[in-house]
Amino acid sequence: MYNFKISEIDSSKSPNHGSFLQTPFWCEFKTRHGWSYRRFDVTYILPAEPDYEACENSPVQEDLVKKFELAVLNRSFAKGMFSIAYIPLMPELPLECTDEDTLNKAFSEEGEQVSVLKDLVTPETQSIEFAYLLNDLARALKPLLPENTIAIRFDPAVGFNTPEDRDLFNYGIKQIARSEKLKLKKNKVDIQPPDSTLVSLEGTTEEIMARMHSKWRYNIRLSEKKGVKINRYLGNDVKLSEKIDKFYQLTKETNARDGNSSHAKSYYLDLIKSSQDELASGKDVPVVSLYIAEHEGEEIASIMTLFSKDESIYLYGASSNNKRNLMPNHLLQWTAMQDAKEYGSKYYDMYGMPPEGKNENHPMHGLYMFKANFGGKNIHRTGSWDVPVKGIYGLYSAAEKIRAFWHKVVMKKIRGR
Numbered sequence: 050m051y052n053f054k055i056s057e058i059d060s061s062k063s064p065n066h067g068s069f070l071q072t073p074f075w076c077e078f079k080t081r082h083g084w085s086y087r088r089f090d091v092t093y094i095l096p097a098e099p100d101y102e103a104c105e106n107s108p109v110q111e112d113l114v115k116k117f118e119l120a121v122l123n124r125s126f127a128k129g130m131f132s133i134a135y136i137p138l139m140p141e142l143p144l145e146c147t148d149e150d151t152l153n154k155a156f157s158e159e160g161e162q163v164s165v166l167k168d169l170v171t172p173e174t175q176s177i178e179f180a181y182l183l184n185d186l187a188r189a190l191k192p193l194l195p196e197n198t199i200a201i202r203f204d205p206a207v208g209f210n211t212p213e214d215r216d217l218f219n220y221g222i223k224q225i226a227r228s229e230k231l232k233l234k235k236n237k238v239d240i241q242p243p244d245s246t247l248v249s250l251e252g253t254t255e256e257i258m259a260r261m262h263s264k265w266r267y268n269i270r271l272s273e274k275k276g277v278k279i280n281r282y283l284g285n286d287v288k289l290s291e292k293i294d295k296f297y298q299l300t301k302e303t304n305a306r307d308g309n310s311s312h313a314k315s316y317y318l319d320l321i322k323s324s325q326d327e328l329a330s331g332k333d334v335p336v337v338s339l340y341i342a343e344h345e346g347e348e349i350a351s352i353m354t355l356f357s358k359d360e361s362i363y364l365y366g367a368s369s370n371n372k373r374n375l376m377p378n379h380l381l382q383w384t385a386m387q388d389a390k391e392y393g394s395k396y397y398d399m400y401g402m403p404p405e406g407k408n409e410n411h412p413m414h415g416l417y418m419f420k421a422n423f424g425g426k427n428i429h430r431t432g433s434w435d436v437p438v439k440g441i442y443g444l445y446s447a448a449e450k451i452r453a454f455w456h457k458v459v460m461k462k463i464r465g466r
Contacts, residue, residue: 051185055190057193060086063088069362071118071120073334077323078319089118091118095114095144133198134198177229183205184226184436199438204243232436236434237450242402243431250395264422265423282341284323299368320353321353336357340381347369350366350378352365354389361392
């Protein structure tokens with residue numbers, strides 16, 4: 050369906066925009082922690098529909114040429130016997146979707162039809178095109194990737210307002226893959242968190258705070274009133290090693306409480322130092338910061354963030370079991386949001402939340418409420434899709450599911466969670 054023109058490019062010349070997961074900075078960082086990557090210029094043509102009939106006053110449909118840059122990460126397993134190619138937060142839908150206001154007017158009961166239904170563009174109207182896009186892009190990339198690659202995994206940049214809309218879209222892709230005999234599989238183990246909430250940084254700080262739940266505004270002010278102080282550290286701070294040690298200590302305390310796992314301490318140190326080192330050398334890279342909440346000389350909570358012009362990300366967080374009643378996590382997030390706004394980010398991504406957590410009986414209800422009540426807009430992405438390119442993929446996929454079940458279900462039950 051698609052004709053791709055793909056050429057490898059020098060990452061040093063790549064712009065620093067879009068998702069941080071696609072930036073040269075992040076890819077270079079991951080190469081120091083078990084990954085390799087390549088970067089490509091991609092061009093493809095979306096052909097006009099052969100049976101398209103233009104409506105009155107609508108433009109004549111023509112072939113659409115799409116161009117973008119693409120980073121492909123690669124991770125080897127079993128001492129290099131096989132590897133997985135991973136494409137985070139790409140590709141996007143072929144066509145730009147109709148804006149929400151127009152969609153709402155088109156389906157309103159007030160009667161004025163702003164557009165004929167066939168002219169409206171949503172993710173669902175592009176299901177066939179997108180299924181082929183993933184399939185054909187993987188096929189075009191295969192000869193350019195390591196010989197031992199067994200599958201190409203996508204985390205597409207396609208989001209929805211509700212998990213139901215997302216699930217319906219994914220169901221449609223599965224049906225298309227089955228009927229068209231595309232080797233496209235929905236992976237049950239998502240790499241990036243598909244569900245999140247994005248806090249808009251538009252408007253004044255007062256307007257941003259006004260969009261929060263009233264209890265969250267109260268908690269922020271309470272934390273300030275009780276004397277909690279927030280300190281920010283960059284990669285060139287003379288106290289950085291000491292503060293990373295504290296962050297890691299809090300991370301271990303959090304993991305023991307919640308039954309989670311984390312990266313090695315060197316991972317966090319490398320991330321924040323490499324950001325500042327590259328900025329100091331004149332490169333345009335995201336700013337990585339460490340925030341620590343302190344009360345009466347005791348450091349009680351911490352977060353690590355990444356700022357770029359397009360987005361700001363809450364990457365990692367940890368907190369002590371002590372003084373949680375002082376609400377340091379609320380003040381940490383609010384401080385980071387203000388800094389992100391001053392930096393120029395468009396929104397603050399809380400980066401991961403359980404979509405079912407709105408239910409009070411859900412075990413992660415507290416995490417859901419903490420993130421949702423900052424006044425953001427929930428987003429639900431498709432999750433990971435795989436295009437297998439070698440038969441061994443089936444065994445790898447089964448092993449991956451077993452591993453996920455062991456860590457997320459069995460081990461948590463063993464630990465009493």
